[in-house]
Amino acid sequence: MKIQGRMFIWLSVFILAMAVVYGVWSKEPAGTTALFLAFGLCVMVGYYLAFTARRVDAGAQDNKNADVADDAGELGFFAPHSWQPLSLAIGGAFAFLAIAVGWWLMFFSAPLIMIGLFGWVFEFYRGENQNQ
Structure with a gap:
């Protein structure tokens, strides 16, 4: 680093x-x-x-004398598959489209953004990834 x-x-x-x-x-x-x-x-x-x-x-x-194999091993925890970024991306796309088309489109994008945001934040508190 x-x-x-x-x-x-x-x-x-x-x-x-x-x-x-x-x-x-x-x-x-x-x-x-x-x-x-x-x-x-x-x-x-x-x-x-x-x-x-x-x-x-x-x-x-x-x-400077390290080999490539010296950096092998576990790199950290990475989240498993998630659908929340897709919801967030679609909501964000609609929000940016609302600037060009009309602000009324923000009424459709805000719920998608909130679903994606809350789903992504609380994804490890429910379902198969829930910590016990």
Whole structure:
């Protein structure tokens, strides 16, 4: 994780330099703002990765003499199949379509978004995945 944190920090320095150069040469506010926002996002991700690397054990990617097999094993818990993201995506698509077509479409998208959101959050509290 240490390497990824450094990569994002260096990427943020590069993006900051490009944002300043782009802003001075082009005098175009939208692209300059986008580059400064990208700089902020890279700083946040880089700081998070660097901060987390200090608190966790060093991984195989931090060891220069490590083999590929050193990183094998369980990577964590991943949720099983779920239909909730589909409901959330359809509701979100209808919500964005409501901006173009008409706000009345939001009455149909809001229940789909709420069903998807609550279903995804509480998915491990019911059914076959319920913790006992």
